[in-house]
Amino acid sequence: MAIVGALLGWVLGSFSETALFLGGAVGLCIGWALRRAMRIEIVRETAVLSAEVALLRAHVNELMDAPRYRGDGVADAPEVRTTPRLIEPLVAEPSIATVAPEVVSQSEALTDFDTSAGSRWGSPPSGDRAASVPAPAEPREPGWLASGVAAARGWLFGGNTIVRLGLVILFVGLSFLASYAAAAGLFPIEFRLAVVGLFGIALLGIGFRTRTKRPDFALALQGGGVAIIYLTLFGAARFYDLVPLSAAFVLMIAVCALGCALALLQRSQALAVTAFAGGFAVPLLLGGEGGNALGLFGYGTILNLAILFIARARTWRVLNLVGFFATFGIASLWGATAYRPEHFLIAQIFLIVSVLIYVVTAVLYTRATPGKFGNAVDTTLLFGPALAGFGLEVALIDDRPFGSAFAALGFAALYLGVSLVARRRQRGEQQEGLRVMNEAMLAIGIGFVTMAIPLALGARWTSAAWALEGAGAFWVGMRQARWMPRLFGLALQVVATLLYLGTLDDNFAALPFANPAFVGAILVALGWFATAWFARETIARETIAAGETRLARAYARGEAVIATPAFLTGFAAWWIGWLMEATRLHPAVERSLSPVPVFSTNGQILLAMLAYLVSAAAFQTIARRRDWPVAAWPARVSVGALWIGFVAQADRGGTVLSSPGCFLWIVALAVHGWMLFRSDRDDVETPGTRAVASASHVAGVWLAVVLLGDMLWFGIDRAALWSTAWNEVTFLAGAVAVLAGLTLWAGPALRGERARTRWPLDRHALDYAWTAAVPIALGIFSGAVAIALFSSGDTAPLPFVPVLNPVDVMVALAAGVLLLWRRAVLAADIVPAGAALLASKRIWLPIAALGFVAANGAWLRTAHHLAGVAWEADTLLGNALVETGIAILWTVIALTLMVVAHRHATRSLWLAGASLLGATVVKLLVVDLYATGGGARIIAFIAVGMLMLLVGYLAPLPPKAVSDDTKRGAVA
Numbered sequence: 001m002a003i004v005g006a007l008l009g010w011v012l013g014s015f016s017e018t019a020l021f022l023g024g025a026v027g028l029c030i031g032w033a034l035r036r037a038m039r040i041e042i043v044r045e046t047a048v049l050s051a052e053v054a055l056l057r058a059h060v061n062e063l064m065d066a067p068r069y070r071g072d073g074v075a076d077a078p079e080v081r082t083t084p085r086l087i088e089p090l091v092a093e094p095s096i097a098t099v100a101p102e103v104v105s106q107s108e109a110l111t112d113f114d115t116s117a118g119s120r121w122g123s124p125p126s127g128d129r130a131a132s133v134p135a136p137a138e139p140r141e142p143g144w145l146a147s148g149v150a151a152a153r154g155w156l157f158g159g160n161t162i163v164r165l166g167l168v169i170l171f172v173g174l175s176f177l178a179s180y181a182a183a184a185g186l187f188p189i190e191f192r193l194a195v196v197g198l199f200g201i202a203l204l205g206i207g208f209r210t211r212t213k214r215p216d217f218a219l220a221l222q223g224g225g226v227a228i229i230y231l232t233l234f235g236a237a238r239f240y241d242l243v244p245l246s247a248a249f250v251l252m253i254a255v256c257a258l259g260c261a262l263a264l265l266q267r268s269q270a271l272a273v274t275a276f277a278g279g280f281a282v283p284l285l286l287g288g289e290g291g292n293a294l295g296l297f298g299y300g301t302i303l304n305l306a307i308l309f310i311a312r313a314r315t316w317r318v319l320n321l322v323g324f325f326a327t328f329g330i331a332s333l334w335g336a337t338a339y340r341p342e343h344f345l346i347a348q349i350f351l352i353v354s355v356l357i358y359v360v361t362a363v364l365y366t367r368a369t370p371g372k373f374g375n376a377v378d379t380t381l382l383f384g385p386a387l388a389g390f391g392l393e394v395a396l397i398d399d400r401p402f403g404s405a406f407a408a409l410g411f412a413a414l415y416l417g418v419s420l421v422a423r424r425r426q427r428g429e430q431q432e433g434l435r436v437m438n439e440a441m442l443a444i445g446i447g448f449v450t451m452a453i454p455l456a457l458g459a460r461w462t463s464a465a466w467a468l469e470g471a472g473a474f475w476v477g478m479r480q481a482r483w484m485p486r487l488f489g490l491a492l493q494v495v496a497t498l499l500y501l502g503t504l505d506d507n508f509a510a511l512p513f514a515n516p517a518f519v520g521a522i523l524v525a526l527g528w529f530a531t532a533w534f535a536r537e538t539i540a541r542e543t544i545a546a547g548e549t550r551l552a553r554a555y556a557r558g559e560a561v562i563a564t565p566a567f568l569t570g571f572a573a574w575w576i577g578w579l580m581e582a583t584r585l586h587p588a589v590e591r592s593l594s595p596v597p598v599f600s601t602n603g604q605i606l607l608a609m610l611a612y613l614v615s616a617a618a619f620q621t622i623a624r625r626r627d628w629p630v631a632a633w634p635a636r637v638s639v640g641a642l643w644i645g646f647v648a649q650a651d652r653g654g655t656v657l658s659s660p661g662c663f664l665w666i667v668a669l670a671v672h673g674w675m676l677f678r679s680d681r682d683d684v685e686t687p688g689t690r691a692v693a694s695a696s697h698v699a700g701v702w703l704a705v706v707l708l709g710d711m712l713w714f715g716i717d718r719a720a721l722w723s724t725a726w727n728e729v730t731f732l733a734g735a736v737a738v739l740a741g742l743t744l745w746a747g748p749a750l751r752g753e754r755a756r757t758r759w760p761l762d763r764h765a766l767d768y769a770w771t772a773a774v775p776i777a778l779g780i781f782s783g784a785v786a787i788a789l790f791s792s793g794d795t796a797p798l799p800f801v802p803v804l805n806p807v808d809v810m811v812a813l814a815a816g817v818l819l820l821w822r823r824a825v826l827a828a829d830i831v832p833a834g835a836a837l838l839a840s841k842r843i844w845l846p847i848a849a850l851g852f853v854a855a856n857g858a859w860l861r862t863a864h865h866l867a868g869v870a871w872e873a874d875t876l877l878g879n880a881l882v883e884t885g886i887a888i889l890w891t892v893i894a895l896t897l898m899v900v901a902h903r904h905a906t907r908s909l910w911l912a913g914a915s916l917l918g919a920t921v922v923k924l925l926v927v928d929l930y931a932t933g934g935g936a937r938i939i940a941f942i943a944v945g946m947l948m949l950l951v952g953y954l955a956p957l958p959p960k961a962v963s964d965d966t967k968r969g970a971v972a
Contacts, residue, residue, distance in 0.1 A: 193236050200228030208262065222266075226259045226274050253299070260306055269316040276303060276319060280326035293343045296334065297350035300327055304357045311364045320365060320381055324358050328388040335395060347396060355389040355411075359418060366437045377437050386411055386444050405456030408448045416445035443488075446473065450492070459503040460520035466496035467527030471534075478534045483555050490562070493527055497573065500524050507580045508587050508595055515584070521577030528570025532630065535563035567630045571619070578611035602654035606664040609645030613638055613671045620675055624682050632683065635675040636692045639699045642672060646706060656707055657714040665707075672700070680763055694771065697764045701738065701772035705779075708734035724794045729810040732783040736810070739776045740817045742768050747824030770825060770832040777818055781850065784814040788854045792871040793861035800865040803858055811854045815847065841908075848912075855893060859885050883927060888943045890920040895950065917948065 204225030233251050236242040243251075256276065263272030280303060307323040310316065331351065339347065362381035369376040390411055397403030419441035422434055446469070453465040474489030476482075500520055509515030582604045585595035599607060616634035623631035645668070649661070656665050676696060683689045712730040721727055746769035749761040761768070791807045793800060802808075822838045825831070837843060863869045863882050876882050897913030900906075 190242060193232055193242065197229060197232040200225045200232060203228065222259075222262055222268075222271055226255060226271070229255050256303070257306075260310070264310065264313075267314070269314070269319055272310065272314075272316060272319050273322055276307065276322055277326070280323070280330065284330065293334075293338070293346050296330075297346055300330065301350060301353055303327075304354055308357050308361055308364075311361045315365055315368045317365065317378055320358070320361050320378065323361075324381060324384055327354050327358075328384075328392070331392060332388075335392065344396065351389060351392055351396070355385045355414070358385045359414065363418065363422060363437065366434060375434055375437065377440060379440075382437065382440055383444065386415065386448070390448075402456050405452045408452035408455055412445045412448035412452065414445075415441045415448065419445060446488075459499055460516040463496040463500035463503070464520040464523035466499070467493050467524040470496060471527035471530040474531050475534050483552050483559075486559065487555055489531065493524075493531060496527070497524055497569065500573070504576075504580075506595075507584045509584055510587055512584070512598075513581060515581075517580040517584075518577045521573050521580060525570040525572075525574035525577065528566050528573060532563050532567035532570060533628070535559065535566060536628070564630050564633075568633065571615070571634050574615060575608075575612050578615070579608045582607040582611065601652050602649055602658065602661055605645055605648045605652065605654070606661050606668070609641050610664055610668050610671075612641040613668050613675075616641075617671050617675050620678060624678070629684075632679065636679055636683075636689075636696060638672050638675050639696045639703065642668060642703055643699065646703065646710070650710070655714040655717070656710045676700070677759055680759060694764065694767045697760060697767050698772040701742065701768060702775070705731075705735050705738045705776060708737060721796070724796050725791050725806045726795075728787055728791045729806050732780065732787060732810055732814060735776050735780050735783065736814050736817050739773060739780060739821055742773050742776075743817070743821045743824045747821075747827075750824065750828035766832060769828075770835065773821060773825075774834075777821060780814045780818060781846065784811045784850060785853055787811060788850075788857035791857070791861070792864060800861075802862040802866070805861070807861065808854070808858045811850075811857075815850055815854070818847070852893065855889060856886065859889050884939055887920055887924055890916055890923070891943070891948070894920065 202225070204222050207222035207225060233243065233255070259274060260272060260276065263269070280300075304323060304327055307319060311320060331347075331354070335347070358381055362378050362385075365378050365381065366375045390407060393407040393411075394404050397407060419438050422438055422441070450466060450469060453469075454462040457465065470489040470492030472489070473492065474486045477485030477487075477489060504517075507515060507517040509517065513519070582599060584598045586598055588595050597604070612634070616638050619631040620635040623629060646656075649655075654661060656662060676693075679689075679696075680693055683693070709731045712734060713727070716722060716727045716730060719726075746761060746765050749765035750769050787807055788811045793805050793807045795801075795805050822843070825835050826839055828835075831839075860876055860882065863876070863879070863885060864871045867879075867881055869876055869879050869882060894913040894917035897916065898910050901908075901910035901913060
């Protein structure tokens with residue numbers, strides 16, 4: 001966690017050294033908290049097992065304290081029992097091993113166990129007895145102060161307390177004696193130091209002679225003797241100059257070696273700690289101002305090698321920790337006070353050797369120390385050399401190019417190599433015992449690799465490398481059926497993606513593709529693709545689901561759905577990479593110039609759109625060949641890319657037919673059509689895929705409308721006709737053309753006249769002829785009404801021709817296409833849902849309204865162009881000629897309706913014509929009678945009157961429809 005915290009601090013702190021160390025400190029605290037939480041969780045999970053062990057021990061004590069009976073039923077007198085061996089904690093199915101006292105025979109003991117308490121040995125205790133045994137309390141992690149106090153108390157009161165307390169008092173007394181003798185001037189300093197030294201030698205000798213009879217007493221004396229000799233030599237050399245520093249140095253080394261030999265001989269960790277503590281204190285006590293670097297590090301290396309030698313035979317953790325802290329503490333102090341550039345090689349060699357020694361020491365300790373959950377791991381020695389050693393290494397080579405990065409790679413190689421060697425040399429149960437150590441070293445190595453990337457590369461390269469590393473970690477976790485490496489891999493990929501997105505900016509690069517923006521995005525995408533591919537497997541998730549930890553099961557539930565988001569994230573990163581390449585800026589040749597875009601704005605948009613489509617088609621092929629359904633998802637929504645590309649291009653003023661955009665559009669539409677075909681052919685038919693496919697076809701039809709309109713607008717722009725009626729009818733012309741094509745193409749498929757075996761009508765005839773056509777039809781109707789009412793009909797550069805002008809012709813075509821489409825839909829074998837309105841008589845109301853508006857608009861445009869009436873509402877409605885024409889037009893329309901109604905005996909149509917005729921009469925009496933001039937008014941009244949006479953002659957009111965009952969009555 002310290003490495004991860006340092007890494008995150010490095011990234012979030014803009015790659016500063018302060019953020020690196022602060023992040024490491026925070027990570028260390030978090031790691032300590034997690035470690036404590038994990039221990040509490042382990043205790044909670046094993047609470048039941050601990051309670052069962054406590055119950056079993058209580059049961060054993062009751063059985064061993066119960067009276068035994070002879071064959072005649074008389075109880076024996078209680079016998080004095082020796083202390084039995086401690087019963088080992090039970091882990092699985094226990095096989096109870098009975099430990100008989102020395103004074104009781106084995107047969108008697110077995111008889112006792114079988115007959116006592118009236119139950120079998122393996123039966124559970126009674127409820128009262130079980131209730132009397134309290135559940136073990138959860139242990140609390142002691143703090144560093146409490147640990148130190150406990151260690152001091154353990155040394156003083158553990159073992160032979162009187163001897164250890166006496167040594168402390170003896171030290172105080174000797175110091176008082178030396179101080180008194182010095183103050184009184186009783187003896188020369190040489191004599192006083194010699195007496196103290198001889199006293200230490202005497203303690204050492206006495207302790208060695210009594211090592212077999214009284215081991216604890218002997219070790220205490222020997223430790224005190226070694227300490228007195230150390231202090232005597234130090235005082236003689238440093239304070240009184242009685243012994244040369246070099247001689248004192250050699251003598252103290254000898255004392256250290258002697259103490260080490262005695263410790264090994266007597267298997268005493270305390271004596272070894274005392275000897276080596278004094279040995280490491282020698283440079284501090286006698287070194288002077290920096291001392292000799294070569295001698296200092298050579299001496300430290302010898303001591304560390306001695307500790308390594310001892311670690312091969314003894315698991316003395318305290319000794320290992322003393323050596324580790326002393327080595328790196330002295331190195332840090334020396335580096336801060338006495339380091340000079342000429343010391344680089346010596347310091348570098350010493351640091352490398354020290355790190356290697358203590359990493360190997362950690363491995364040896366783990367191999368030789370079994371625990372409850374595999375071999376015990378000394379986390380201080382496992383993580384300490386990585387943190388302390390890397391910090392010192394960075395301080396040494398920070399001024400060199402990429403020094404920190406190479407240092408991180410070196411530590412990564414060390415830990416990964418040790419993990420690999422440990423895995424290969426250990427097999428079976430031993431490898432399982434070292435599993436925690438191997439995984440910890442693997443994690444440290446991966447952490448250093450992760451850290452090396454931002455130390456050497458930019459943010460984009462860093463994100464790329466982290467993405468690949470995360471994919472690799474996920475793959476390793478899948479192969480090993482381990483969920484924590486997979487979680488780490490996913491988290492690393494998320495961080496890599498966010499880091500890349502956070503550094504997105506203009507892509508300044510001279511070389512195509514070989515630039516950080518493009519390569520970084522592609523590598524991030526490849527990492528997500530690999531994760532999505534690996535996540536298809538379910539074996540590892542099933543293994544997790546069968547596990548015992550809630551955290552693992554929670555992760556399994558999340559991982560079960562990670563494959564699809566992982567692929568989609570990868571595809572998004574993939575497309576971003578191509579987008580960055582399409583928008584690449586070529587650096588300026590001179591500083592005074594600005595960077596030059598490689599492609600134009602419209603070219604960038606179209607290339608980004610085409611990159612999406614080609615990529616989607618490629619992944620669709622992969623999905624079909626590799627049975628990877630999620631890879632076909634981008635192809636299903638390819639029409640969205642076309643829409644986005646068109647809108648973006650139109651917003652920048654581009655058109656479909658602009659060169660070379662037209663060629664890119666042809667390729668894009670062809671790729672889209674091919675993907676639609678393969679999706680319909682290969683996708684499994686489900687409601688979801690059916691809905692998406694239908695939406696793609698429908699949206700494609702609507703896109704055809706705007707594309708056709710855009711192409712017509714391109715011609716308008718080239719001919720400079722933006723202020724004419726040709727521009728006003730462009731969208732309506734495109735929509736009418738598309739609806740006519742749909743009606744003629746898909747309409748027969750609805751009637752069954754064409755076999756539905758050809759794509760896409762075999763599946764999507766209804767989508768084309770109804771779903772896509774309905775909005776187009778509504779748009780055509782609305783556009784026709786708007787154009788008929790508001791378009792002035794400017795036909796420049798052509799002369800205006802009534803009725804045969806773009807507006808009137810297009811409105812007529814719109815009405816005709818709408819009627820043709822209605823007929824095709826109603827002729828379908830199965831009328832689509834919602835098409836009932838088209839069959840009702842009410843549908844003729846909007847159609848009649850469109851015809852009425854079109855006729856009036858045609859007259860107004862004719863008056864505007866031929867009579868010179870201004871195209872303004874007030875002017876048109878106030879003109880006598882216009883009002884007279886409107887009255888005559890309405891009467892002609894009414895006459896036509898009434899004549900047609902009379903011939904078809906349609907009373908409702910005749911009444912509609914009569915209503916319009918009545919409205920015309922009202923208009924004549926209310927408006928024309930007072931608003932128009934003399935000649936126009938006369939013409940209006942005469943023309944309307946004659947037409948009404950003609951209506952009365954040609955089209956009288958049709959009779960009402962006669963019912964069948966009335967007809968039968970008339971016949972009777």
